[in-house]
Amino acid sequence: MKFTITARDQKTAARTGILKTAHGSIKTPAFIPCATQAALKGMTSQQAQECGTQMLMVNTYHCYLRPGPETVAQAGGLHRFMNWHKPLMTDSGGFQAFSLAYPKLVKISDAGVEFRSHIDFSKHMFTPEISIGIQEKLGADIMFAFDECTPFDASLDYIKDSLRRTHTWAERCKKAQTNKSKKMQSLYGIVQGGQFKEMRRQSAEFLASLDFPGYGIGSIFGQPKVASYDALKWSLEVLPEKKPIHFLGIGAVDDLFAGVELGVDTFDCVLPTRLGRVGYVFSSQCNKKTKWRYRITNTRFKHDYSPLDKNCTCSVCQNYTKAYIHHLYKANELLFYTLASYHNLAFFNNLMQDIRRSIVNDNFLKLKKKWLQ
């Protein structure tokens, strides 16, 4: 993997870059949709590509449980299994093990994490070595180190102990990576530290000393966004600025601007597809107050023959109307999920393209102001 910074904003830490992997290059800053179970919900990989997607994130926890890493490995890895021949990343499996599957039954020790499957309640253990082993079988271009995702209200004492563990795990992940994988897969370290400035700085310093090819930043769920922005800021002040930075699980419109402004290169989030499935459509006609989206399920669209977003160039907006997509939702048609997800992904991909252009043209803050006013 090679990361080249191609342009810098004059007033902020925003930058554009090229992230080159064994499966091609992506332009950063980039939005990376989640193909949770080795599939984008309701979209083929061809459609994902058509709407401008450069890279996908697959969840290790989900693929470990179903179909299982052996099934993917025998297929020749995730790229071939899911017919996505562009760059891919996998997370460590930690976040879902901590949050999705019976959080109260999760047992954390220095060895690793014991958890229950959300599918059949079966007992499983993730350790740094197991996470890397699974991720190597999945074969994504970027992997993440196994870390502890702490609750947003964790105390300083807890965070101190957790960071010690996360740092040891980062070292173990690095050691666990096989020589074969090192040639094709880049392992990102993850900065944690909750909402404590000193902890974030310590974490960033320690991880920087391990010289990972890139870094993920753990965000703080359940707190006002500004807490995550602070955590991001403190981490990025310390991390080597030439390394690519990924902001984990974050991707609302304002988050993207905030992250890019601080120097983030990639974001992953389920927002466009998940909100699409329940009837939310992103649009350049909406604003901060409405979170840049509206509900296509509203009856006022029954006879609205305009596209979902009149400024959008995606093939859904070129070929289908609000009235039709509203009808598909009301009639419980599967096609609804496809069209809503497609447009929403196109919206995010186009927004990132605009952001990249604004950095090159030195008007990033102007674009940010336009969107966030």
Add this chain to the structure above:
Amino acid sequence: MKFTITARDQKTAARTGILKTAHGSIKTPAFIPCATQAALKGMTSQQAQECGTQMLMVNTYHCYLRPGPETVAQAGGLHRFMNWHKPLMTDSGGFQAFSLAYPKLVKISDAGVEFRSHIDFSKHMFTPEISIGIQEKLGADIMFAFDECTPFDASLDYIKDSLRRTHTWAERCKKAQTNKSKKMQSLYGIVQGGQFKEMRRQSAEFLASLDFPGYGIGSIFGQPKVASYDALKWSLEVLPEKKPIHFLGIGAVDDLFAGVELGVDTFDCVLPTRLGRVGYVFSSQCNKKTKWRYRITNTRFKHDYSPLDKNCTCSVCQNYTKAYIHHLYKANELLFYTLASYHNLAFFNNLMQDIRRSIVNDNFLKLKKKWLQ
């Protein structure tokens, strides 16, 4: 509309043709998938076209209830509403009114049919004039006359009375068609008559005398297939042989061969998409005993990295494996519906292409024998 017979089988009544409509031509014999509610289940119109679909059937009953004919008319008709710019047909709405919505509450009179909506139990009335009015608003290239679909066990006395009604309705449908619609939309008459040879012949004779541009043949649901084949045979012996013939709601592999052999030009059926959604995959590797399909849901496919059908040229078979599609089913992924439906439609479209070639090359019966053995 213009129908040209381009080749004839030497040993049977099978023929190939070109059916030219205001939205382009289709090659017959053709399979016409059902886009029931103005959408193929789980597939975009682009995907429908890619897998070889030439024409779609939309259900008048469904579109009348949801989104309503006015909504479609204001969009500029079904072609624009659903982004399908190739030929389209709509049925009369009768079959669903009789069968889908509380059959026991259906009231049939010479005026028309009173029925309850399957969505909200509201009361509605279809008459020949109302059916044509709706179909004109929908704007498909081919419409069907409103007819009574009789139960498979109807007595001769009932069929006689029903035919009298169906024939009067056919005349009323013809009269109801507006001059504007006549230029763009072709109205097919429908031959009924249950399983009685004399009734079928009478019906075909009467409808032939009305000189419709094409004819639909009502099949007999709930009886052994041979009853429908007989009904088809008796009807086709009487109908003018230069007119295009549509066999309504029928489309298993053996039905297609039987129909083509007797001179049918087009078929519509929900089979490929409906069976796809519950896990059935059509394959040239299967045979009559298994109805040319298998269940991809079976655990033996968990590690099968071959395509759904090794002889299939569709993009699902070129790019995805049984193991992946099996995983999508097990993981409740929406993409499963898309890929299974896509392949199944491609299977039927390819089969029809093979049938057309066999007629041109004068080996239709050889192809039939190969598939039906």
